[in-house]
Amino acid sequence: MRRATYREALREALREALKGDPRVFLMGEDVGKYGGTYAVSKGLLEEFGPERIRDTPLSELGFVGAGIGAALGGMRPIVEVMTVNFSLLALDPIVNTAALYRHMSGGQFSVPLVIRMATGAGRQVAAQHSHSLENWFAHVPGITVLAPATVEDARGMLAPALADPDPVVIFEHAALYNMEGGLPEPCEVDIRGAKLMRSGKDVALITYGGSLHKTLAAAGALATEGIDAEVIDLRVLRPLDAETILASVRKCRRAVVVDEGWRSGSLAAEVMARITEQAFYDLDAPLARVCSEEVPIPYAKHLEEAALPQPAKIVAAARATQG
Amino acid sequence: MTLPPPPSGPVPWERPFALRLLRDMLRIRRLEEKAAELYGEQKIRGFLHLYIGEEAVAVGALHALEPRDNVVATYREHGHALVRGMRMEAIMAEMYGKREGCARGRGGSMHLFDASIRLFGGNAIVGCGLPLATGLALADRMRGETRVTACFFGEGAVAEGAFHEAMNLAALWRVPALFVCENNLYAMGTALVRSESQTDLCAKAVSYNVAAAKVDGQDVVAVHEAAKRAAQQVREGQGPLFLEIQTYRYRAHSMFDPELYRDRREVEEWKTRGPLHTFTARLKAEGKLTEEEFLALDAEVGQEVARAVAFAEAGTWEPVEDLARDLYTP
Numbered sequence: 001m002r003r004a005t006y007r008e009a010l011r012e013a014l015r016e017a018l019k020g021d022p023r024v025f026l027m028g029e030d031v032g033k034y035g036g037t038y039a040v041s042k043g044l045l046e047e048f049g050p051e052r053i054r055d056t057p058l059s060e061l062g063f064v065g066a067g068i069g070a071a072l073g074g075m076r077p078i079v080e081v082m083t084v085n086f087s088l089l090a091l092d093p094i095v096n097t098a099a100l101y102r103h104m105s106g107g108q109f110s111v112p113l114v115i116r117m118a119t120g121a122g123r124q125v126a127a128q129h130s131h132s133l134e135n136w137f138a139h140v141p142g143i144t145v146l147a148p149a150t151v152e153d154a155r156g157m158l159a160p161a162l163a164d165p166d167p168v169v170i171f172e173h174a175a176l177y178n179m180e181g182g183l184p185e186p187c188e189v190d191i192r193g194a195k196l197m198r199s200g201k202d203v204a205l206i207t208y209g210g211s212l213h214k215t216l217a218a219a220g221a222l223a224t225e226g227i228d229a230e231v232i233d234l235r236v237l238r239p240l241d242a243e244t245i246l247a248s249v250r251k252c253r254r255a256v257v258v259d260e261g262w263r264s265g266s267l268a269a270e271v272m273a274r275i276t277e278q279a280f281y282d283l284d285a286p287l288a289r290v291c292s293e294e295v296p297i298p299y300a301k302h303l304e305e306a307a308l309p310q311p312a313k314i315v316a317a318a319r320a321t322q323g
Numbered sequence: 324m325t326l327p328p329p330p331s332g333p334v335p336w337e338r339p340f341a342l343r344l345l346r347d348m349l350r351i352r353r354l355e356e357k358a359a360e361l362y363g364e365q366k367i368r369g370f371l372h373l374y375i376g377e378e379a380v381a382v383g384a385l386h387a388l389e390p391r392d393n394v395v396a397t398y399r400e401h402g403h404a405l406v407r408g409m410r411m412e413a414i415m416a417e418m419y420g421k422r423e424g425c426a427r428g429r430g431g432s433m434h435l436f437d438a439s440i441r442l443f444g445g446n447a448i449v450g451c452g453l454p455l456a457t458g459l460a461l462a463d464r465m466r467g468e469t470r471v472t473a474c475f476f477g478e479g480a481v482a483e484g485a486f487h488e489a490m491n492l493a494a495l496w497r498v499p500a501l502f503v504c505e506n507n508l509y510a511m512g513t514a515l516v517r518s519e520s521q522t523d524l525c526a527k528a529v530s531y532n533v534a535a536a537k538v539d540g541q542d543v544v545a546v547h548e549a550a551k552r553a554a555q556q557v558r559e560g561q562g563p564l565f566l567e568i569q570t571y572r573y574r575a576h577s578m579f580d581p582e583l584y585r586d587r588r589e590v591e592e593w594k595t596r597g598p599l600h601t602f603t604a605r606l607k608a609e610g611k612l613t614e615e616e617f618l619a620l621d622a623e624v625g626q627e628v629a630r631a632v633a634f635a636e637a638g639t640w641e642p643v644e645d646l647a648r649d650l651y652t653p
Binding site for chain 1 (some may be wrong): 335392393423425426427428429430434436437438443444445446448451453454455456457458459460461462463466484488489491492495601646649651652
């Protein structure tokens with residue numbers, strides 16, 4: 001299997017989409033001349049020109065709204081928003097237009113728009129660039145929310161997202177851009193369900209995005225203690241793949257949800273609620289979760305690390321379920 | 324505020340075209356008078372925003388467009404939907420919340436949609452239509468389509484960031500969009516002079532290199548001629564244009580509005596400039612219309628309204644099992 005970084009995988013996916021469909025174009029802040037804030041779109045301006053690699057002014061509300069219009073007008077825009085923090089300036093068109101147009105129009109207008117944005121902490125860029133607000137989007141019916149955590153998903157999720165006639169939001173975890181991983185050829189993935197990343201029998205560790213790798217590290221550490229942990233990568237945050245989650249919980253009878261979002265009102269809370277509703281009598285221990293501490297993500301390295309889910313916290317939470 | 328004299332002067336159109344526009348203004352007026360009545364009877368619920376007094380804007384502007392053009396409207400859009408070609412029955416049924424409505428009762432009065440006439444809503448977030456229209460026009464520019472996207476919005480929208488971001492993007496990318504600002508002087512109850520430091524709306528558009536013109540919105544002739552020129556320029560690829568159409572809403576903002584913010588005398592004064600009676604008088608003065616013909620036209624429109632009400636009354640309710648239908652494309 002070929003090796004590539006998460007960034008290279010994303011770029012390959014973009015290039016393939018741009019080559020394969022003249023309706024596809026990329027727009028966002030610094031996607032062109034600058035080469036992408038995270039260098040994902042580096043080289044694409046030279047290859048595809050300024051019409052299709054379209055630099056925008058700093059107008060999140062405006063260019064996300066324009067992306068919706070272009071999608072309604074027959075194009076297949078990929079709109080890049082620099083970070084999830086900045087996407088709050090564009091929540092209106094995403095929530096009040098893209099997500100509800102199809103339903104509100106009685107099925108007449110679908111919005112085939114893909115929005116990509118960076119999310120998450122771990123790079124000491126402080127509170128206004130580090131948050132994980134994926135669950136704000138996952139709260140909204142009418143959109144599909146994806147969180148590629150692997151190089152394979154970084155490469156493979158864009159094509160099905162573009163083929164989807166309805167809006168799709170893709171969260172790229174900022175700490176993963178340099179991560180290397182295996183890339184199967186061809187790289188075909190679905191955007192429908194969660195994925196079993198490690199099989200186990202003692203505890204189900206359910207996570208997504210940047211926390212996947214910390215969770216896998218925790219599972220490795222738990223194995224040395226004789227605890228056989230299963231790891232589920234949610235991948236699709238809306239709609240949630242309850243079937244895979246419940247199957248894992250029923251098998252392991254214990255579960256820990258790991259989520260970089262803040263604890264209160266988190267996606268972890270939703271996953272736990274589903275398990276409680278549908279698999280309560282299959283549980284041998286109370287559910288647990290590891291989330292970010294409820295503070296703005298700080299700059300100083302030791303404080304940032306303390307604020308985030310870490311393998312040691314996951315190990316401790318998983319161990320506690322073993323009673 | 325001293326108002327200009329009522330619209331007057333020759334109507335530079337052949338009789339059939341002039342009567343078509345008169346008829347459309349009358350259709351909006353009578354449809355909405357009936358809707359207000361039905362609101363009182365609780366047949367129509369929620370928000371109902373009437374366009375009465377502003378009919379010349381939608382009628383004049385939309386008759387300047389072609390069927391292939393796009394229209395983006397606001398929550399005060401019954402008139403736009405009707406003039407654009409939506410059946411009055413479908414509008415009324417939508418206001419009733421019936422399955423036979425244009426959006427199967429999902430949208431109601433504020434969210435009239437019709438893909439067949441390229442009407443992209445019916446948007447009730449003030450200003451949100453502008454970026455959307457910019458994107459629709461961008462899609463056309465990128466594909467070399469000679470289509471115009473007409474975007475209607477009130478003057479309240481110019482205070483939104485969406486207006487400023489969209490003006491800049493539209494001018495920067497030279498997209499074929501026609502921005503039609505329906506300036507009725509009040510954003511709900513807040514007068515323009517109480518909310519904007521710069522009340523010259525054209526100056527705002529011009530600051531983004533978008534050419535702009537002011538038009539008397541009570542004069543259907545002035546609106547139509549201005550919109551025709553503007554649409555042609557936009558279609559020829561001269562970039563976006565902005566029209567500030569100065570008009571006035573005779574009725575309350577919505578059915579919940581007690582109108583504490585304006586003087587009745589101001590409303591009465593504006594009514595002397597009414598788009599319907601002034602246009603009718605001009606046509607009569609030119610011998611293009613007699614009183615008998617007007618009454619016959621009005622009676623015909625009245626029958627259309629009656630048919631629309633009967634259609635809505637006879638309509639059915641969307642089954643509750645279909646609540647989640649059309650959330651995602653199957």
